[in-house]
Amino acid sequence: EAGVAQSPRYKIIEKRQSVAFWCNPISGHATLYWYQQILGQGPKLLIQFQNNGVVDDSQLPKDRFSAERLKGVDSTLKIQPAKLEDSAVYLCASSLTGNYGYTFGSGTRLTVV
Amino acid sequence: GQQLNQSPQSMFIQEGEDVSMNCTSSSIFNTWLWYKQDPGEGPVLLIALYKAGELTSNGRLTAQFGITRKDSFLNISASIPSDVGIYFCAGQLSGGSNYKLTFGKGTLLTVNP
Numbered sequence: 001e002a003g004v005a006q007s008p009r010y011k012i013i014e015k016r017q018s019v020a021f022w023c024n025p026i027s028g029h030a031t032l033y034w035y036q037q038i039l040g041q042g043p044k045l046l047i048q049f050q051n052n053g054v055v056d057d058s059q060l061p062k063d064r065f066s067a068e069r070l071k072g073v074d075s076t077l078k079i080q081p082a083k084l085e086d087s088a089v090y091l092c093a094s095s096l097t098g099n100y101g102y103t104f105g106s107g108t109r110l111t112v113v
Numbered sequence: 114g115q116q117l118n119q120s121p122q123s124m125f126i127q128e129g130e131d132v133s134m135n136c137t138s139s140s141i142f143n144t145w146l147w148y149k150q151d152p153g154e155g156p157v158l159l160i161a162l163y164k165a166g167e168l169t170s171n172g173r174l175t176a177q178f179g180i181t182r183k184d185s186f187l188n189i190s191a192s193i194p195s196d197v198g199i200y201f202c203a204g205q206l207s208g209g210s211n212y213k214l215t216f217g218k219g220t221l222l223t224v225n226p
Binding site: 055106 | 157213214216
């Protein structure tokens with residue numbers, strides 16, 4: 001089965017610019033997650049979708065981050081405007097049912113300069 | 114919020130040696146998971162534990178879910194060079210449709226051939 005696809009793999013932007021990341025989950029997986037992984041840390045959940053509804057976005061900095069999952073399949077995570085501290089790897093993951101572990105994508109490495 | 118303390122932070126061992134790492138939490142989890150992350154990739158699930166006291170093996174890997182539900186350990190026997198990577202513990206306290214994972218900071222394993 002195809003894995004979780006993410007693009008782009010790398011992105012370098014200047015602070016105050018905007019950026020968007022795309023994720024295509026494994027076919028049939030209803031649950032989709034975006035995690036942020038800062039260098040030297042474990043991943044931290046930003047938002048969880050169940051189909052196209054938001055289940056948990058309590059750790060999403062909503063003043064600058066937004067995410068959507070139209071039609072319950074692909075998802076987009078946007079940052080506007082970016083700050084230096086947003087430099088991190090943004091991981092997308094999906095699962096059939098969340099309590100049996102996820103499948104993660106390879107991530108998008110964002111560098112804000 | 115919940116925090117996981119993972120130790121050791123890093124290990125440097127000789128090929129063939131056994132490895133042990135552990136994770137403790139200030140609060141309980143229903144599920145403990147262990148992931149491995151290679152450079153430039155997303156975490157890959159190694160072992161999932163669902164019951165307090167459970168001991169589960171996956172090849173040379175063995176993991177246990179602590180009786181108190183606040184800790185877990187992972188053992189790797191007879192290490193080989195491809196075991197190199199960062200190992201993360203993750204706890205899940207699933208409620209309803211919220212499947213958030215809380216990750217430790219990781220253990221960096223280096224295996225000297």
